[in-house]
Amino acid sequence: MSPWLVVALSVLVSACGGDSSDKAAFSSRAELGESLFADTNLSLNRTQSCATCHDPERAFTDGRTGSDGKVRAVSLGDDGTSLGDRNAPTASYASFSPAFAFGSRSRFNSQQSDYEGWLGGQFHDGRATDLQAQAGGPPLNPLEMGMADRAAVIDRLLENPDYVDSFEALYGADIFDDVDAAYQALTDAIAEFEKTDVFAPFDSAYDRYLAGDTDVYDVILHPKAALGKTLFFSQQFTNCATCHQLNAQGSKTETFTGYEYHNIGVPVNQAVRAANGVTGQDTGLQNNNEAVTAASERGKFKVPTLRNVAVTAPYMHNGVFAELDTVIRFYDQHLTGSSNTINPETGVAWANPEVADNISTTELRDGSLLDDDDVTALVCFLRTLTDSRYEALLPEDNLCD
Structure with missing residues (x-):
């Protein structure tokens, strides 16, 4: 040419x-x-x-x-x-976490006062601002x-x-x-x-129910899931919404976390430590963020979203629990008189917290004791928070039938 x-x-x-x-x-x-x-x-x-x-x-x-x-x-x-x-x-819905900062937020369906403290950020300890x-x-x-x-x-x-x-x-x-x-x-x-809707489609059965989709009524209104929903959003029966509700009930952009930081007494994952050779305590927020040095922040981790929680095991910041049922029983064991004194995954009493300081006892000891039916109901409700594309990953059991 x-x-x-x-x-x-x-x-x-x-x-x-x-x-x-x-x-x-x-x-x-x-x-x-x-x-x-x-x-x-x-x-x-x-x-x-x-x-x-x-x-x-x-x-x-x-x-x-x-x-x-x-x-x-x-x-x-x-x-x-x-x-x-x-x-x-999970990176799902991560874009909704506010930039890491000290602040306050209103709580919903909670008998507790509004939260004041560190909020947001990325990673379990908020060390990335956004x-x-x-x-x-x-x-x-x-x-x-x-x-x-x-x-x-x-x-x-x-x-x-x-x-x-x-x-x-x-x-x-x-x-x-x-x-x-x-x-x-x-x-x-x-x-x-x-930030795209690939990560945050808001199309779970719960979302479709809010949108008036009658095809999911048999799931959301099933006696077990319905009871779980009632328990979750209750001010009297559970403490779930205190930390896991961001907006007023019925919000179409509910992320099921208030992005607060708490120490809930999670034990060491001994199997992980044996494999990776790490020694010493993971002090969470206090250990990993230069802006946070106060001893009062030791052992705190960011409250995670509950969206897709039924398909994102294992649980807690160190993956110490394999089952959602175990997590709920772990929360209940903080209540005086709880019958959930044994970790169902180990068959022995719950291990001691990795960091015994600053445990959020005010929040953890709020609510009523859960029986086996209540635990099942909460699991069934949490399954309804699964994005539609991941519903095939839900356990193939008859727990919620």
Whole structure:
């Protein structure tokens, strides 16, 4: 082709609106973030991505199993041997967590006063202020994706022409001139993806019921689930709503967490500690956030969302409990006179709290004792909080029939 013809065609394309964004593989920051979220090339050995520990097919949790065939309590790193010390929390509905800050919030369906203290953030201890800050952590964590530094991550991006074109189109032609700016763009794109309704569809049976879908009445209004719903939102019978209700009842954007921080007396996961060799206490909020040093914050962790809780076992910040039934009985054992004195998973009394300081006894000792039927009812209600795409993951039993 004649060089003059090439020039003429270039001018024509430019005149018709052609620019760098036209050739970009990803037309939006969220689309770019979706690809980055699933890209294993952003880990040292090219085996792990964000989606490895936050699998979109497993309600954005880590569904990988160990040698015993059970879902691991903590995640395996990119090197194939490293084990963390905390359970990977679901990324579902994470975008609704407010930026980490000290503040207050109104409580609903609770006999307790409104909350004042640390709120929000990402990770179990709030050490990342927001989604973008959280996205920057795993690639550089030696126990996770294991990259040496930000420059190493950006070098992996530069290997991919589609990324180069898209980053330059979406963040500026000079984005790769500054490693820190490029890394910030990477985390921004992932955060934008996490803000989409892929992560927060609000389409569980509970949501469909609120919207007037009569097809789910047989689920929500089943005597067991209905009792569980009544118990959950009760001011008298349980303390569930105190920490796990964000808005007034009936809200269409209820996330089932107030993003508060509490120590509820969770015991050490001895099996995990034996495997990963970690020693010392995990003091949660107080240990992992430079803004929080007071001894009064020892042992506190962020209250998690209950959305998809029925399909995101194991439970607690360290994955110490395998069953939702166990979690509810664990809460009940804090009440005076509780019959739930034995951990059903171990067959012995509940182990001592890892951190015995600052246990939220005011909240934990509120409410009435639960019997077996109440526990079942609460499990059945919590199952109705499962996003429609994950309903196939619900246990195949007749518990709620």
